Amino acid sequence: MRGVVMYKAGDVRVEEREDPKIVEPTDAIVKLTATCICGSDLWPYRGIEPAEHQVMGHEYVGVVEEVGSEVKNVRPGDFVVGSFVISDNTCEICQAGFQSKCVHAEFVSQTIGTQAEKARIPHADGTLVATPGQPDPELIPALLAASDVLGTGWFAAVAAEAGPGKTVAVVGDGAVGLMAVLAAKQLGAERVIAMSRHPERQKLARYYGATDIVEERGEEGIAKIRELTDGLGAHSVIEAVGTQESFMQAVGATRGGGHLGYVGVNHDVSIPGIELFFAGIHTLGGPAPVRRFLPDLIQLIWDRKIDPGKVFDLSLPLDQAAEGYKAMDERRATKVLLTL
């Protein structure tokens, strides 16, 4: 089969590699229908993280081709959406809703690599969720988004306790930030402030439910959020960038006793303990337990109640993955879908 390999920073190739096979009785082989490039894939691409002849990709939808003898919840022929972290969905941590910290957790990106024609998914019963039927083709981008970017934005909004009566500020207007806007709106937030400087993304943020746009950043951004919230700060703040500046902007924008949800930080982020302490806020972050939300997200998409697929603004065949990386790196695209 063909699949993406990152030879080194900036060098992405699509090449032949061996077809995956069932290894464990809990595995499934999925023939992928679509996959995509994540903002986090740019970290090795830009040399911020190491990359040495590495398989890539962790977002995926497709049709189950084969299952191991112990797999019960998905069958060959099922159309499935999977989380970007493998989970058994039965351990104590999974049952508490933190499937990305499952005792069997494994990152799809590091070993499996779904920018490919097929993928072996371990713990298929605990990782994959079948859709109610074969989806209409126009639903594919939305379902693919559920695999990570929507699930991650949704988790961020839940972690920030977005909900009725709340003012939610979203730091970052990338794909995850935009999905967090959608999630905050769906969760019933009264006011959703998107912190964005890009006219196109501001437009999409408004489409997804943003009621206000703040262009300022850093201390000025914090001041603006405070100005919009009677000096108190937002009840809920979502951090969807992952830099030192954006993290501290998010801390500063949260009111005392408020909630900060964060879904990615780069290796340089160092949080001054004393600042976090005197902020007096709740925080919850980590790789999103997408599996927790998949059944509900799939249903919302199936019922055409949400349209996260708009977050993909460029679609290319898998063979042109290198061009997809380039487009995202050069910010010509927010998020690139790869077709198979």
Add this chain to the structure above:
Amino acid sequence: MRGVVMYKAGDVRVEEREDPKIVEPTDAIVKLTATCICGSDLWPYRGIEPAEHQVMGHEYVGVVEEVGSEVKNVRPGDFVVGSFVISDNTCEICQAGFQSKCVHAEFVSQTIGTQAEKARIPHADGTLVATPGQPDPELIPALLAASDVLGTGWFAAVAAEAGPGKTVAVVGDGAVGLMAVLAAKQLGAERVIAMSRHPERQKLARYYGATDIVEERGEEGIAKIRELTDGLGAHSVIEAVGTQESFMQAVGATRGGGHLGYVGVNHDVSIPGIELFFAGIHTLGGPAPVRRFLPDLIQLIWDRKIDPGKVFDLSLPLDQAAEGYKAMDERRATKVLLTL
């Protein structure tokens, strides 16, 4: 009146200063019955924080002597317990239970200084809570503890979501850590692990409800907590030391999706964002909103259901405050009560 002044690090004196007077109509003047020395008072004493001819003390109980024209909830003659942070208890932040981030928040330690015969307490209605009557003398230490150390330990346990079915680990066996053990037990925790190396404090921790003692620290301490929790980590971890090592020990001891409550960090603490991120945990910290808990804590003490007063292991007259600081600095005492 007499009151403590810290001239500089290590130099504590009791000297005459002016009696406090009502300034705002929301003020009360309290004639103090007892006060005490806080672990955080050692920071300037040891030169870790600046101290220049500074009034000291933020924990207090006493009898209301005079109130301003707008004070309604406390009357002259009332015996009161006050929080170490001034709050109006009416603003949106207070109503949400975060009185230490009140829009009128002011630290008693920095401007008022309750290691003295009297204190002017601003926003008396929102800061002070009257006891059901004049307390028996043996209740004074317990009521004084409620002012900070018990209220702070209690907040830490609430922040860590200690409760039925939970395993709670407490990092730190100082006064706050011991009070957090008491709180975790009262909140119904199934198992309370005190991380302590001092035989005397281990004994007190067991008295207050610890079911297990772990002497190891750092990575070894984390490994021990994981060993005691089927490899998962504790549901709830309370950080009651405030150093880099203890903070990261607390992060590492918390299971994925678990809750870390922290109630003090020193200026050197710097949290690696990526470690906090991959831990996948909830955190809540800050100066404790003691006012939220005071009515309940006073009642528990009044009904003799808890006995936090045991945390004071040395009692001295105010005039011997310097000896009290010395005893705590040299670890001859866990916490020193000052009588008036």
